[in-house]
Amino acid sequence: MTFQQGRAAVVTGASTGIGEATVRRLAADGWRVWAVARRAERLAALADQTGATAVALDITDDDGVARLVQQVTAGGGIDTLINIAGGARGTDWVADAKTEDWEWMYEVNVVGTMKLTRAFLPMLREHGTGTVLNLTSTAATASYEGGGGYNAAKAAQRAMTRALRLEEVENNVRVVEVLPGMVHTEEFSLNRLGDKGAAENVYAGVEKPLTAADVADVVAYAVSVPHHVNLDEIVVRPVAQAAAHKVIRRTN
C-alpha cells in the first residue's frame, strides 16, 4: 500500500487486539490516527509507539463521544471512521440467557457503533470522500448454539451497516463491512468465557487462526483503495475454518 498522505482516522477498540493492530498499521502507512478505547494506560503506550493520539472513553457514553468529536475537529478532522470496539459475553443458550450479557453486547456492538457513526457523519459528509468501516463478524451471518446473544448483536450491527450504506451514498460516504471468522486475539475469548483455559480451547489444534495483524491488513487495504472502490462486505477467515461449523483441528 502506498503512503497515505493526508488521510486521518478514528479507530475504536484500539487498546488491544484488532483495533490496536489497525492503529499500528495505519500509523505505519502514514495516517493521522486517533486511538479510542476505555483503558487509558494501554492507549498511552500505543500512542508513544505509533504517534497516534490516545483518547480514553466509553463509546456508549454520549459526553465522551462529544468530547472526542471536539478534539478531532480541533486536530484537523478525519475522513475515515473505523468501528472495531465490541465483543462477546458468555455462551449461554437462549434458555439460560443472562439479560445483562445480552444488553452489554447490544450496547457495545450496536449502540456504541451507532453513536460514533452518528457523531462523525457530519464531518465525513463535509469532507466529501468519507469512509465508515464497521467490523462485524461471521457470527452475524451464521448462528450457533450458545451464540444467540453475540449472533443477534453482530447481525444487528451488520443490518445497521447495510442501512447506512444506502442512506449515505448521496453524501459520497463509503461504507465498508469486514466480517472476520476466527481471530486469535489476547482478550476476545477470555472476556467471553472468563477463564484462560476455556479461552485457549477455542483455538486448540487450529494451526493458523487469523491474527489481529492479518485483519488489520484487510482493514487498512479496504480504507486505502481509491474512494470510488467499495469493498462493501469482506469475509475473512483462516483457511482451516471453511465455515463457522467446519474448523480443522490437529490433535497431535
Ligand SMILES: NC(=O)c1ccc[n+]([C@@H]2O[C@H](COP(=O)([O-])OP(=O)(O)OC[C@H]3O[C@@H](n4cnc5c(N)ncnc54)[C@H](OP(=O)(O)O)[C@@H]3O)[C@@H](O)[C@H]2O)c1
Ligand atoms: N477475535 C475474534 O475472533 C473476532 C472475530 C470476529 C469479529 N471480532 C470482533 O472484532 C472486534 C475486535 O475484536 P478483538 O478480538 O480485537 O477484541 P478484544 O481483544 O476483546 O478488543 C475489544 C476492544 O474493544 C474495546 N471496547 C470494548 N468495550 C468498549 C467500550 N464500551 N468503549 C470503548 N471501547 C470498548 C476494548 O478496549 P477497552 O477494554 O480498553 O475499552 C478493546 O480495545 C470486536 O468487535 C469483535 O466482536 C472478533
